[in-house]
Structures are given as C-alpha cells and as structure tokens.
Amino acid sequence: MIKLTNTLGGEKQAFIPINADQIGIYVCGVTVYDLCHLGHGRTFVAFDTIVRYLRHSGYNVKFVRNITDIDDKIIYRASQTGEAWQQLVARMTAEMHRDFAALNILPPDVEPKPTEHIPEIISLIERLIARGHAYLTEEQDVMFSTASAKDYGRLSGQNIENLMAGARIAVNQQKQSPLDFVLWKAAKPGEPSWDSPWGAGRPGWHIECSAMNSHHLGTHFDIHGGGADLIFPHHENEIAQSTSAHDGPYVNYWLHTGMVTVDQEKMSKSLNNFLTLRDMLQRYNGEVLRLFYLSGHYRKPLNFTPDNVDSARAALARLYSVCCFASDVESRDHAAWEERFRLAMDDDFNTPRALAVMFDLARVANQKLKEEPDEAAALATTLKHLGQVLGLLYQEPERYLQSNPRWDEAKMQYITAQVQAREDARQNHEWQRADEIRAWLEAQGIELEDQNGRTSWKVK
Known part of the structure; x- marks a missing residue:
C-alpha cells in the first residue's frame, strides 16, 4: 500500500x-x-x-x-x-x-x-x-x-x-x-x-x-x-x-x-546564485538533472553544487553502461527486484531508495556479465524497466553515452567520423595516425574502448 x-x-x-x-x-x-x-x-x-x-x-x-x-x-x-x-x-x-x-x-x-x-x-x-x-x-x-x-x-x-x-x-x-x-x-x-x-x-x-x-x-x-x-x-x-x-x-x-x-544558500538574484533551467540544460543533459532531482527525497531540501550534478552524471553513465547489453529476455529475479523497488516507492515515493535498488541491480548485472551473459542481459532489461518508471533510461544507451549538451549535430558527426578514421587507420596498420587521432579524441573528453575487434566510445 x-x-x-x-x-x-x-x-x-x-x-x-x-x-x-x-x-x-x-x-x-x-x-x-x-x-x-x-x-x-x-x-x-x-x-x-x-x-x-x-x-x-x-x-x-x-x-x-x-x-x-x-x-x-x-x-x-x-x-x-x-x-x-x-x-x-x-x-x-x-x-x-x-x-x-x-x-x-x-x-x-x-x-x-x-x-x-x-x-x-x-x-x-x-x-x-x-x-x-x-x-x-x-x-x-x-x-x-x-x-x-x-x-x-x-x-x-x-x-x-x-x-x-x-x-x-x-x-x-x-x-x-x-x-x-x-x-x-x-x-x-x-x-x-x-x-x-x-x-x-x-x-x-x-x-x-x-x-x-x-x-x-x-x-x-x-x-x-x-x-x-x-x-x-x-x-x-x-x-x-x-x-x-x-x-x-x-x-x-x-x-x-x-x-x-545553491551551495547551502537560498537561491536569490541578490546573491547572484539564481540559476535557470536553461542555463543548466546548456551544461548538462536533461536526464542528468532529472537524476539529480530524484537523488533527494522530494520533501527534503536539495542542495545544488556542480559536484553534486557531476556525481549524478557519472551515476547515470554507470546505469546506461549496463543498459547497453539489455535484451528482451526477462530475468528470473525480475519480480524480486520489482518488489524491492515497489517497497521503496510505496514509502512516500522514496526515490533515493528506489535508485539504490537500481544501482544494486546494475552492480549484480555487471558481475554476471562474463559468466552468465544471458542473465546479465535480462537484468539490464529489468533495470531499464524500473528506470523508465522514474522517467529515466529512456534514451538509446550508446547515443546517451556519446552525448554532450555543448555539442551541436555537426560536432557530433565530426567526432563520430574521427572515431571511424582511427578505426580505419588501425585496420591499415597506420599506428602513428591512429595514436594521433586517439590523443585528439581524448583531449575532447572522449573515452575509447577497443574490445572484440570493435571500438566503442563515450564521453568521459
């Protein structure tokens, strides 16, 4: 109830x-x-x-x-x-x-x-x-x-x-x-x-x-x-x-x-700490701000600092990294995770507790990824399901992990092209060029991962 x-x-x-x-x-x-x-x-x-x-x-x-x-x-x-x-x-x-x-x-x-x-x-x-x-x-x-x-x-x-x-x-x-x-x-x-x-x-x-x-x-x-x-x-x-x-x-x-x-002070124009949503949405993905809001119980005061929002951004990236290997199969433990989530939300819509359930679920899914990949994928599907109840995890995971609110579409396309150019250089054994492109990408805040003959990337 x-x-x-x-x-x-x-x-x-x-x-x-x-x-x-x-x-x-x-x-x-x-x-x-x-x-x-x-x-x-x-x-x-x-x-x-x-x-x-x-x-x-x-x-x-x-x-x-x-x-x-x-x-x-x-x-x-x-x-x-x-x-x-x-x-x-x-x-x-x-x-x-x-x-x-x-x-x-x-x-x-x-x-x-x-x-x-x-x-x-x-x-x-x-x-x-x-x-x-x-x-x-x-x-x-x-x-x-x-x-x-x-x-x-x-x-x-x-x-x-x-x-x-x-x-x-x-x-x-x-x-x-x-x-x-x-x-x-x-x-x-x-x-x-x-x-x-x-x-x-x-x-x-x-x-x-x-x-x-x-x-x-x-x-x-x-x-x-x-x-x-x-x-x-x-x-x-x-x-x-x-x-x-x-x-x-x-x-x-x-x-x-x-x-x-804002930094433990009431938001006020006279204190020069009045922050509009538009300002924040130019710096952060909207879903990061949503997770930041949900990280505190709705009835309690919530303190904004850049570090707090950066923590929400890193947390959301961890969840989306798990969602990358979701499948359509339902986990054998789906009902148990759903019940833990429900008990948290039934208690005065306690989103911090509900999020804790989701992070526990993400941790277990990661642990099972090597030895039980099918169950890990099923757990990732459960994670997406619970997240979407809170209005989270609705984006395509890889696309989210590669997003940056400061980039326009042209910059996004250029980054993608450079990742592909590095991949082509590696295939052609042009190692110096591949290293140069990698260094440039890392300077742009791009994290590359070469695995199983494929390169994936995300924003740090």
Missing part, C-alpha cells in the same frame, strides 16, 4: 483514493513571466514522477497542472520588454514546455489558465460573497475575510494571533483584517481586465486555483501539490476559500517539495 506524508497534519498516511476509478491530482504551475529556474525543475520532476508511479501502480490518474497567465509580474515584465502581455505569456509558456520536455516531464492531462476560466472564477467569488465570506471595498476590490474561515492556519501550522500581531499595517486600509486577501482586483488604467458584477478587473492569485481545480476535478479531490513556498499563504488561502464556498472536504492529501539551495 502506498503511504505518503500529508502536509496537513505532517503524518505519513495510507493512500486511499476517493474514487477507485480515477485519482484527481492538482499541482500549482508556473507564473509564466520569465524562464523557469532550478526550483521549478525540482517540483515538476517530483510530481511527474509521482504521477508516473501511481499509473505504474495501476491507478487511473487525471493530472491537472495550471499555468498562471495573468499576474502583476506578467504585466510588469511585459511593460519592460515592450510586448503585449499575451505575447510574453505565449513566449514564456513555449520556453517552459521546452525545458520540461528536456527533463522528460510528461504534459499534464489538463493545463488550465485563469484567463480561460473567468466565468468560473466570478461564479466562485459570487458564492463566497453570498455566504458571507467576502466583501467589496470602496475601491471595488473583492476581499476574502479570513476571520470567517474555519481552521485558518491549520495547513501551515500558523497561529492566527501571532500572525495578526506580526502583520504590518495593510497598505489597503479598506481591509477588515491585515490577513484578508484579494479575490478580484479592480482594473487600473492600461491594465488587462474583464467585466464582472463588481466592475472591470482581474482575478487574484489564490482564487484562480480554487476555481480551476474545482472545475476540472470537483470540489473534493485526492492530491494537491506544489513547492513548500506555497504552503503559506497560497495553499492556506486556497483551503479557506474552497471550504468556505463548498460544504464538505476539499483535498485529502497535500504534498509539497523541498526547496533547492
């Missing part, structure tokens, strides 16, 4: 779906005003892996991951770049999809945007007003009354009295409480807006997720996730407005990913 740690209460719980026919999962997506950063990669690789594993376990999953396509940051960035906000959103969405594809993150089943759900957002706000949980200010903003919400602060463990005591005086003096938050922002001159019963305006950040997930998954669904930075106030506010608008429970399990640090 799958067990997961529920942020709501902080305890590990057995996963019991609301409906055995379909699991509903909603994950808060990216606000598309800039390129994605390392933290985005960590969160969305984690939830991609969780969805993959649930499907591997036999569950039918409906996975919804939104895009925030209207926001103060989007409006401000569009004014900086001199483009229409819609153009900025389209451009950054395409860049996000490009980065996620490089990390082998599968598209969600539904990718909603708030600008496509304005009627649902307005309807939800009207319901909150009618139930006495929201109010209209003189400036025609609609605010949520946190005092009216039951158990506000329960998800994050916040003490409301302490929050109130520590809250700064609200900029908007029309708030009934400093903790109240906006559901509908009245339009400002020159900003995008939509018609509503309260005048032209646009939705607040928190309300969009409640409206979209209830529209696509119903008012009560299984799993809601996101980065740990969203626990408060975003997810706390989601719970408040959703449970105030609808009778009954909202989400059964809340899952949150740990933050990514």
